[in-house]
């Protein structure tokens with residue numbers, strides 16, 4: 001396929017996402033299944049066009065004064081990918097599979113470089129209703145933070161010390177351009193490629209199959225690290241899902257002590273078994289909500305880790321369609337879920353034990369405000385500074401930009417080069 005045909009395909013997929021409210025991955029997969037002639041290179045470019053169009057939907061719609069799929073796809077190619085208007089015009093004219101040629105109006109809009117008319121939330125590519133919350137989180141940096149959340153994410157890996165180390169992983173992945181990350185001592189990063197670029201499929205690597213590394217954003221690695229699970233401890237991962245944090249906690253515990261992995265949704269827990277085996281994690285009991293209870297753990301845990309259900313506003317780089325789907329109602333529901341989880345999970349902490357609360361959201365309602373709520377409602381717990389833990393245990397890492405008075409930490413793409421992530425620590429009175 002030439003770029004003209006790929007643009008036409010991206011418009012088709014974006015239309016599918018918009019009109020049938022389909023998840024973008026599903027729409028892309030179905031397009032691929034119905035167009036078998038498209039090679040994997042074509043599918044990568046079409047996917048990049050669709051994802052970048054969604055990442056930058058508000059700013060591109062404002063610049064085109066048109067938010068429809070055609071306008072978004074053309075603007076992505078011409079403006080976001082900086083191909084320029086003449087290259088776009090040629091692409092449309094020289095390929096009979098391409099969408100129709102540019103209109104005069106489209107030419108005008110695509111050549112206008114003046115962004116003065118764009119509102120701040122459009123410049124930031126943040127939904128308008130969320131803008132005040134965004135400003136509450138990031139203040140004067142809100143536009144920069146929004147822009148960073150509209151870029152492509154790198155592929156981050158966590159070297160698994162149960163089976164390997166960062167040097168070995170870096171050597172094994174040298175052909176991918178992998179580099180050490182700056183904050184997590186276990187982090188390895190393959191930077192996102194611009195425009196047409198294709199990311200390596202790291203799960204096909206032998207090192208992945210052998211459990212030498214896991215796919216995990218640096219922010220998640222840091223959140224697990226700041227919880228300070230230690231060898232010999234009794235630890236409960238209360239929202240274990242597919243086990244990403246569980247594996248990081250098990251590695252910190254060097255397979256010593258006991259780690260319980262629980263999730264209210266047994267389907268989400270399903271992949272954990274295979275992952276534990278691959279990673280060589282042997283100190284984990286998976287507690288399936290349908291067949292086991294946690295009653296025996298009440299008041300027994302040295303550490304309870306809560307990777308809370310949240311709106312995912314910190315991972316918009318990876319899931320740009322969720323940015324425009326999020327509703328006030330869904331945010332309210334997540335806030336309720338988080339309180340429920342905080343209340344339930346805290347009962348497992350032993351006197352003197354700790355609780356770690358993390359979200360992949362940047363919204364104060366899900367982060368700081370929930371930490372306030374918890375401290376007000378559970379007087380048995382007091383705050384522990386995650387900022388101090390960072391300083392003491394990550395001496396090589398620059399201090400994060402957003403640390404609250406209590407020491408809760410907010411990570412973000414613009415400030416730490418990671419996903420948006422919040423972490424607060426608490427200790428139960430002894």
Ligand SMILES: C[S@@+](CC[C@H](N)C(=O)[O-])C[C@H]1O[C@@H](n2cnc3c(N)ncnc32)[C@H](O)[C@@H]1O
Nearest residue numbers: 239240241242243244245264265268307308309
């Ligand atoms: C952010 S995800 C966890 C991701 C996982 N920790 C990882 O690193 O791969 C949040 C999880 O919380 C779970 N969850 C939601 N409500 C819950 C509840 N009341 N009790 C326990 N888990 C819950 C969800 O099923 C979901 O798997």
